[in-house]
Amino acid sequence: MKKAEATRLSILQKSFELIYVKGYQTTSIDDILATTQVTKGAFYYHFKNKDEMGLAIINELLKPAFAATFMRPLQSGGNPVKVLYDMMYEILMKDKFMKVEYGCPAANLTLEMAPWHKDFTIALNNLSEEWKKSIIQCIKNGKKNGDIRADVKPEQVAVFIMSGYWGIRNMGKLENSKSVYLIYLKQLKDYLTSLR
Amino acid sequence: MKKAEATRLSILQKSFELIYVKGYQTTSIDDILATTQVTKGAFYYHFKNKDEMGLAIINELLKPAFAATFMRPLQSGGNPVKVLYDMMYEILMKDKFMKVEYGCPAANLTLEMAPWHKDFTIALNNLSEEWKKSIIQCIKNGKKNGDIRADVKPEQVAVFIMSGYWGIRNMGKLENSKSVYLIYLKQLKDYLTSLR
DNA sequence: AATAAAACATACTAAGTAGTATGTTTTTGA
DNA sequence: TCAAAAACATACTACTTAGTATGTTTTATT
Known part of the structure; x- marks a missing residue:
């Protein structure tokens, strides 16, 4: 370099x-x-200025990191009940970069910048959309394999899971302890199981 | 006055x-x-200074407003499947103060201030804890009435529902549209129904 | 090696920031 | 009614901010 x-x-x-x-x-x-x-x-x-640097951070650092941590684990083709739970467990409990007291960088930026920095919001929404697509694909695949009930709506489930994630980051920040992550994960498992 | x-x-x-x-x-x-x-x-x-004013906002405005919108609807003693859904529907779709593009004031403050303004975090965590207690009480009551399965863990469900709420506010900000709220609400109904 | 462009360094500006010092006006209680 | 306290008004300070102007050094090319 x-x-x-x-x-x-x-x-x-x-x-x-x-x-x-x-x-x-x-x-x-x-x-x-x-x-x-x-x-x-x-x-x-x-x-050129601070905002250009901020956008570069999102596009050049956050985006690839997000793809590796949030999306790659979904591409295995396995049972969504397990795959989605494992993804969330890894993100919340094992990731080395994110700390419970500082939450999720993507969520932090969203809450801080939207709706005032349109470029930031678009870039972050992009991330979110990609994650959503991955989750939807994972669930569709599970339906095909018979791991997920036929009447389950993939987009609804994806939005529900994603909102749970952004939200539990908020609660983690508030309580400054991963114990709330564990409580969340237990219920996530029950919820995912209910989709069989 | x-x-x-x-x-x-x-x-x-x-x-x-x-x-x-x-x-x-x-x-x-x-x-x-x-x-x-x-x-x-x-x-x-x-x-005395800006932070003292910020705390006064939380304690004197946010807290009572939060109690009225988030907690009072839970005290009816009705079926949690309906009561919890109705609460969320009112908060997301009907509330006059909160706008989808600006999210939830409590969540915004949390993400922005924690972990650096300890007093703010404590006050906001207080709000969150009160909400949690109300939801738990609502579910316990539902279990007693036979509206909710005996094996359901009230705290887990409360944390799961709350995280969904904070998170869907994040997604609303990103997409700047209530349509994502509607998708979330559909799945929330399915989830709550699965607790019967 | 010479030279031009790329990469960096330093000193500055103009606009904002929270907070203070020092007033004046309004209200209140004897 | 009149003095004291409460409530407000104005002008200022010291500091931080993003960004610029104008340099010097390093690198690449011929």
């Missing part, structure tokens, strides 16, 4: 961490410069 | 609306002064 590219990536990665922890609005350019050891000249050489 | 009390209340109400729409951090004192037509001297006579 070229040195300039490394500088750019370093800015994105450190900013992502700062924004995840502190929020977008409260993470100042000067904060970013201090932690990256990059100067203002370098920053504005690589990014 | 005394005039001074009216001034204080006006500040709280207008600030609440501004913060609900724009967020806490991005609503400046000067914004508040401009929309309330109150001067800085008056503001700082009534509130």
Whole structure:
């Protein structure tokens, strides 16, 4: 990797961490410069302004990370009852990047930016739509295999599961403890089982 | 009501609306002064600082509003399958204050402030806990009446329902349309029915 | 090696921010 | 009614913010 590219990536990665922890609005350019050891000249050489950097974080870091953690596990073709539960368990209990006290970076950005930063909202909605498609496909596949009842509506289930996820992140932040994740996961298992 | 009390209340109400729409951090004192037509001297006579005002909003406006909209409907003693669905339908589809594009004020504040403003987090967690208690009581009552299966775990269900609510607010913001609320509500009905 | 462009560095600006200092006006209680 | 306290008004400060102007250094190309 070229040195300039490394500088750019370093800015994105450190900013992502700062924004995840502190929020977008409260993470100042000067904060970013201090932690990256990059100067203002370098920053504005690589990014036109703060929002352009924010969008780059979503598109270049959040999106691939999201695809790997949220969507890849759904492509196995297995029983949705198990696959969906396992996905959620991995995301909530095993993921190394996300911390219960800081919630989900995608959810944080959405709540903070929508509806004022349209570009952010569109990019984040994109993520959400992709996840939804993956879940729907997983359920459709389960119906074909007979793992899921024929009368189950895939889109309804997908929305229901996704809303549960965004919401449990909120509760985790409030209580600052993963114990609420475990309670949620138990009921998620019961719910998924009810779709057989 | 005394005039001074009216001034204080006006500040709280207008600030609440501004913060609900724009967020806490991005609503400046000067914004508040401009929309309330109150001067800085008056503001700082009534509130020590911005955070004290924020807490007053939570405790004096959000809390009672939350109790009326989220908790009172649960105290009827009716069938939880219907009572819980009706509560959610009212909150999502009928409430006059909350708009789909701005989400839920309690969720917005939580995502924005936790874990950095401990007082806010505690006050908001308080709200959440009260709601949880109400839902649990509603389900326990339903179990006693035979409306809900004996093996249903009230706390698990409460957490599951609450997470669904916080989450669907997030999705509403992303899509800026109540249609996602309707999809969610259909599946909520199926889920609640599965508890019989 | 020479040179042009890329990559970075430093000092600054203009606009906003929460909060304060110091007043004036209004209300209240004896 | 009149003084004291409550309620408000205005002008200011010290600090932070995103972004710019203007440089210097590094890298790539010939």
